[in-house]
Amino acid sequence: MKSDIRVCSAPDDQHDRPVYTLSRTCPVCGAEAVNSAPAPVDPADPHGEYRRSLKRWRRQ
Numbered sequence: 001m002k003s004d005i006r007v008c009s010a011p012d013d014q015h016d017r018p019v020y021t022l023s024r025t026c027p028v029c030g031a032e033a034v035n036s037a038p039a040p041v042d043p044a045d046p047h048g049e050y051r052r053s054l055k056r057w058r059r060q
């Protein structure tokens with residue numbers, strides 16, 4: 001089964017975390033939502049979101 005889940009294509013700083021949607025546009029910022037199967041939004045730092053939240057979590 002092919003997934004229809006899309007992810008907002010807006011730059012990394014637009015959202016705190018990837019915005020997933022079933023529609024063709026982001027429900028938050030209105031940017032185009034792309035299929036989530038291809039590469040992440042920021043290929044240079046695919047785990048940036050995870051790493052930042054981990055850092056935040058460790059500080060507490």
Ligand SMILES: [Zn+2]
Nearest residue numbers: 008010026029
């Ligand atoms: Zn968005």
